Amino acid sequence: MSGDSLSWALPLARFRIRDREATTLFRELRKPLLRYLVCLGLSPDEAQDVVQDAFLSLHRHLSSGGSQENMRSWLFRVAHNQARNRQNSYERRFSSPLEDGVEAVLDEATPERVLLEKEKFQRLGNAIRTLAGAERECLVLRASGLRYREIGEVLGIATSTVADIVERAVKKLAEKCNV
């Protein structure tokens, strides 16, 4: 192999690896990102736009030789910031669709389960309403499968702070739900 072909082959091989990683991340994280953004209060269409923008940013980041460490929290952070920018630019507060999730759970359940669990989920919906913004975000990111360290990277806070917020939020929910 000549030196010229080697110098072309290496960047191309790196590009293929980056491309494959980006595709894997897209398959793995597209739905969790969409759910997270909808939980933050974006409409499904807005969430789709933000996720597309986030993966476009990922492509630029990898193409420019950016770090490939902690890509999950990187993507969530980009999506989180874009969602906040949209919130600020439209000057509106995020709605609280998680409470609607309570109704959706009951809609999908069997009639017996509805009878048994309706009251429990209604209590949960009321309890979620009492959560502070940071508590809600931490719990949604935790439900998305992120570790405390990753949640801290997304929200720009220390891991120990995340642990405190999660503990406070879960205890608050347990207390309000009376379980």
Place this chain on the structure above:
Amino acid sequence: MCEYSGRLIAWLDGELPDEEATNVEWHVGQCVECRKAVSAYEEVSGAFLACYEAQMVTKPKPHPWRWAAAFSGLAAAAAIVAVILLGQPPAEKLSFHPPSPPSPALAPIMAASTRIPVRRHPVAVPLHRQWISEEPVVEVALPADALFPPGAVPKGFSFIADVRFQQ
């Protein structure tokens, strides 16, 4: 309150160092109060997860231009059908002009020439139906400034690329 109560949720989440997690696990086995608390945290975390997973994420709405293309395709198919039907010599009109009685030898040829072929299923319609029903597998939004030099495209324009895989 038990001294371990502040570490139970982190332990459930697998966030404690190995040694500390072992200690908490042993303690939970001994302490009724902590076992009850762990059970409550698990239940409420599971219910929260169910609410999170129930968040409905609808499919992206088709873009207006796609519908416009689909309807223009259907309109084109309808126009083709109309041209085919209207372009044929109308049978009723011919009947107003009684032809001179053909000779018996020419009767089969005359019958064949007055028959109107009607295409009931134009070719274009199934193709367009198939195109409409396809959902994009991957949809990528590209900002205009990534494709064109600055100023070439008015601000706010972007392009959508649909990526489809064929079996």
